[in-house]
Amino acid sequence: MPNTLDAATVHAWCEHALDALGVARETIDAINVYPVADADTGTNLYLTVESAAQAVEAARAGEPTLAEATAAMAHGALLGARGNSGTILAQLLRGLADGTAAGGDLRSALDGAARLARAAVARPVEGTILSVATAAAQAAAEAPGDDADVARAACAEARAALAATPDRLPALAGAGVVDAGGYGLVVLLQALVTALTGERPTEPLADRAATGGEVCAPGTPAPDGRPGTPGGPAFEVIYLLDAPAPAVEVLRRRLDALGDSLVVVGGDELWHVHVHVDDAGAAVEAGIEAGRPHRVRITHLAGPAGGAAPTVVPDPVERAVVAVVPGEGLARLCTEAGAVAVTVRPEEPLGSGELAVVVREVHAREVVLLLGGPELRHTAAAAAQQVRAAGVRVAIIPARSPVQSLAALAVHAAERRFDEDVVAMTAAAGATRYAELAVAERRSWTTRGVCEAGAVLGMIDGDVAVIGDDLTACAHEVLDRMLAAGGELVTLVLGTGAPDGLSRLLRDRVRRAHLGVDVVSYAGHQPSPLLIGVE
Structure with missing residues (x-):
C-alpha cells in the first residue's frame, strides 16, 4: 500500500x-x-x-x-x-x-x-x-x-x-x-x-x-431546548449560488439574521448555501439579490406545529420499472413504454439516496431498475440495498447504454413471473449492440491512437472505433461497421449536438446499403450527439 x-x-x-x-x-x-x-x-x-x-x-x-x-x-x-x-x-x-x-x-x-x-x-x-x-x-x-x-x-x-x-x-x-x-x-x-x-x-x-442515557429516537427534544428540537426553524434551504465574493459576504449577514445553522462554502464564484429558516422565500430571495441561485432544495423540518402534515400513500402495485436515462426525450420514451423515468445530467450526479427515494415512491412490491450506463452501477446497487431492507424485491438490468434500456423495455411483460421478466429484459439488452458518437473534451490516448480536443469519437460497445473531424461521416462509418455483423433493426437516438438532417441521412444510407434493415429514430436530448442500437 x-x-x-x-x-x-x-x-x-x-x-x-x-x-x-x-x-x-x-x-x-x-x-x-x-x-x-x-x-x-x-x-x-x-x-x-x-x-x-x-x-x-x-x-x-x-x-x-x-x-x-x-x-x-x-x-x-x-x-x-x-x-x-x-x-x-x-x-x-x-x-x-x-x-x-x-x-x-x-x-x-x-x-x-x-x-x-x-x-x-x-x-x-x-x-x-x-x-x-x-x-x-x-x-x-x-x-x-x-x-x-x-x-x-x-x-x-x-x-x-x-x-x-x-x-x-x-x-x-x-x-x-x-x-x-x-x-x-x-x-x-x-x-x-x-x-x-x-x-x-x-x-x-x-x-x-x-x-447514563439512551439513544433517543429522531425528533425527540433535547432536554435543554437547544436548536435541534421541534421548536426550531421550519425549513432547511439549500442552493448553489453563482456570485462574487463581496456579494456572498452580504448574503451571509442577511441569512444569519433570518435563521440558524448557516453554512456558506465554496469559492471562485460558485458557492453552496445551507440555512434553517422559517421564511424559505426570503432565504431564496436573498440569494437572488446576491447572484444566481440554482438547484434550490427546500425541506420541511420538525417545526412549531409538530412536523409536516401526513402524506397519503397510494396502494402498492405488483411491479414497476424505473429507468435512469441521460435525456428528457429518452425519459419521455421510457414513460410512454410504462416505466418511471429518472433523468440524469452530467452536472448533477444522481445519488443512491435520491434513486432509493424514487424506487420507494413507486410503491411496488417488485421493481426492475434499468440503467442508462455502467457509471450508474454503484449508485443503483446502493439504492437497491436500501430499498431491499424495506422488503421490496429489486433487480438491476445491467444495460450499458440507453438504447439497451429501450430494447429491454420493449420486451417487458408485467404478467410474467418476476424472474422470467428480468431474464427476458436482460437478454434483450445484451442482444443489442450499441454505439455512441461524442466530441472529445481534451487531448487523450485511445485504443485508436491520439485523440485531439474537439475530435469526433465513434465508440462501439464501449471501445473507440472511429476518430474523425466530421460527425456525419463518423456516424456513417460506425453504422456500417455495426451492420457488417448483421442486424434487423437500427435505433437512432439524437442528442442535443446532432446536426440537422442526420437522422434522414443515416436512414437513407441503411436503406441503400443494408436491405431489409428497419430504422427508427427518436429525439433523446442527451448530451452526446448520437446513440445507435442494432438488434
Missing part, C-alpha cells in the same frame, strides 16, 4: 469512504439529534461523498495529479453537498484541495481544511464535526513520519474528540450519543487510513454509556 497521498490514493479513499459510510449510514442517522433531529446526517454525508467519488472517477480519465484529484473531490462534494454536515464536509475537502494545490503535505492540508470549515460556519458550536476536525488537524501537525503515520494520528485523535463531544454539547449528553457529523468525519478519516495502509480501524462508538 502507498504511504504517501497521491491521485490513486484519493480515488481509493473515495471508494473506501463510500463503502464505510454505506455501512454506517443508518447508525449515523439514528444518533442525529443536533442541530435538527431529522435522522438524515448519515444519508446526507453518504450522498455528499458519493458526489465527490463520482467527480474523482470522472477525472481519472485525464490521469490527474494529486492537486487535480483533490480539486475534483472537493468540487464534486460542493455540487452534491446535502444537509449541514455534508456542506461542512464539502468545505473540509476544499481546504484539503487548497492545501495540496499549494504544494503542502497532508499535515498542512488537514490544518487548512479545519480552519476553512470553521470559517464557513456563521456560528461555530463546539462538540460538533468542527471540533473533531480541529482535533484531527492538531494531531496531524504534531505527528512524525509519512502521510500514513499522519493519517493514523489524525484518525486516533478524531476518535477521542468524537467520544468527548457529549461533554461539550448538552444536547448530545442528554440523548446519550456522540455527534453524528463528527462520527461521519471519523469514518472518512478511517477510510483515508485504509487507502494509505490497508488497515481497517474499528468503528467508533455511537452512544455514550458515561452519560
Whole structure:
C-alpha cells in the first residue's frame, strides 16, 4: 500500500469512504439529534461523498495529479453537498484541495481544511464535526513520519474528540450519543487510513454509556431546548449560488439574521448555501439579490406545529420499472413504454439516496431498475440495498447504454413471473449492440491512437472505433461497421449536438446499403450527439 497521498490514493479513499459510510449510514442517522433531529446526517454525508467519488472517477480519465484529484473531490462534494454536515464536509475537502494545490503535505492540508470549515460556519458550536476536525488537524501537525503515520494520528485523535463531544454539547449528553457529523468525519478519516495502509480501524462508538442515557429516537427534544428540537426553524434551504465574493459576504449577514445553522462554502464564484429558516422565500430571495441561485432544495423540518402534515400513500402495485436515462426525450420514451423515468445530467450526479427515494415512491412490491450506463452501477446497487431492507424485491438490468434500456423495455411483460421478466429484459439488452458518437473534451490516448480536443469519437460497445473531424461521416462509418455483423433493426437516438438532417441521412444510407434493415429514430436530448442500437 502507498504511504504517501497521491491521485490513486484519493480515488481509493473515495471508494473506501463510500463503502464505510454505506455501512454506517443508518447508525449515523439514528444518533442525529443536533442541530435538527431529522435522522438524515448519515444519508446526507453518504450522498455528499458519493458526489465527490463520482467527480474523482470522472477525472481519472485525464490521469490527474494529486492537486487535480483533490480539486475534483472537493468540487464534486460542493455540487452534491446535502444537509449541514455534508456542506461542512464539502468545505473540509476544499481546504484539503487548497492545501495540496499549494504544494503542502497532508499535515498542512488537514490544518487548512479545519480552519476553512470553521470559517464557513456563521456560528461555530463546539462538540460538533468542527471540533473533531480541529482535533484531527492538531494531531496531524504534531505527528512524525509519512502521510500514513499522519493519517493514523489524525484518525486516533478524531476518535477521542468524537467520544468527548457529549461533554461539550448538552444536547448530545442528554440523548446519550456522540455527534453524528463528527462520527461521519471519523469514518472518512478511517477510510483515508485504509487507502494509505490497508488497515481497517474499528468503528467508533455511537452512544455514550458515561452519560447514563439512551439513544433517543429522531425528533425527540433535547432536554435543554437547544436548536435541534421541534421548536426550531421550519425549513432547511439549500442552493448553489453563482456570485462574487463581496456579494456572498452580504448574503451571509442577511441569512444569519433570518435563521440558524448557516453554512456558506465554496469559492471562485460558485458557492453552496445551507440555512434553517422559517421564511424559505426570503432565504431564496436573498440569494437572488446576491447572484444566481440554482438547484434550490427546500425541506420541511420538525417545526412549531409538530412536523409536516401526513402524506397519503397510494396502494402498492405488483411491479414497476424505473429507468435512469441521460435525456428528457429518452425519459419521455421510457414513460410512454410504462416505466418511471429518472433523468440524469452530467452536472448533477444522481445519488443512491435520491434513486432509493424514487424506487420507494413507486410503491411496488417488485421493481426492475434499468440503467442508462455502467457509471450508474454503484449508485443503483446502493439504492437497491436500501430499498431491499424495506422488503421490496429489486433487480438491476445491467444495460450499458440507453438504447439497451429501450430494447429491454420493449420486451417487458408485467404478467410474467418476476424472474422470467428480468431474464427476458436482460437478454434483450445484451442482444443489442450499441454505439455512441461524442466530441472529445481534451487531448487523450485511445485504443485508436491520439485523440485531439474537439475530435469526433465513434465508440462501439464501449471501445473507440472511429476518430474523425466530421460527425456525419463518423456516424456513417460506425453504422456500417455495426451492420457488417448483421442486424434487423437500427435505433437512432439524437442528442442535443446532432446536426440537422442526420437522422434522414443515416436512414437513407441503411436503406441503400443494408436491405431489409428497419430504422427508427427518436429525439433523446442527451448530451452526446448520437446513440445507435442494432438488434
